C-alpha cells in the first residue's frame with residue numbers, strides 16, 4: 001500500500017537513534033534470504049539450524065519509479081558476523097547504472113563496499129554525521145563492522161531500479177572480515 005502522495009509535500013519521522021519511523025514498516029532481510037552471499041557456508045548452515053537472524057532492514061516508502069522523484073528512507077544493518085564476515089546488505093548496481101546515491105550515517109559505524117563493472121573498487125568508511133556519496137556506475141554494499149546497529153538515511157533517483165543479478169553470481173571482488181580483532185579487507189576467494 002502506498003500511503004504517501006508523492007505529488008504533494010509531506011514529512012516523515014525517522015528516529016536518530018534507531019532509524020525507525022513510527023509511520024511505516026521496514027522490509028526485512030534475513031540470513032536465509034542471502035545465505036549464498038557469505039563465504040563461510042558451514043557457519044551459515046550451523047546458524048540456520050537454530051535461527052534465522054535478521055541481517056538488515058530498510059524502508060521502501062513506495063515512491064513511484066519515475067524520473068524526477070527521489071526515493072529515500074533509512075537502512076539499518078544489525079551487528080553480527082557469519083563466521084568472521086560482518087553482517088552486510090546484499091548490495092546492488094542500479095538498473096540505470098549511472099545513478100548516484102547518498103547515504104548519511106545517523107548511528108553506528110561500518111563501511112560501504114563500492115565496485116564498478118570494470119573492477120574499480122574501494123571501501124569507504126561510514127560513521128555518524130558523515131554523508132557518503134556513491135558515484136554513478138558503482139555497486140554498493142553496506143557493512144556493519146561495529147557492535148551497534150548501523151543506521152543511515154539514503155536518497156537516490158526513484159527510476160534507478162535495482163540490479164542484483166550482476167553481483168549475486170560471484171559477489172564482490174573483496175569481502176570484509178574480522179581477522180585477529182581487526183576489520184580486514186580480503187580478496188573474495190570465490191571471485
Ligand SMILES: O=P(O)(O)OC[C@H]1O[C@](O)(CO)[C@@H](O)[C@@H]1O
Nearest residue numbers: 058059074075089090091092154
Ligand atoms: O538493496 P539491498 O542491497 O538489499 O540494500 C537495501 C538498501 O539499498 C537501497 O535499495 C538503496 O540503495 C535501500 O532501499 C536500502 O537502503
Ligand SMILES: [Fe+2]
Nearest residue numbers: 094101140156
Ligand atoms: Fe542503491
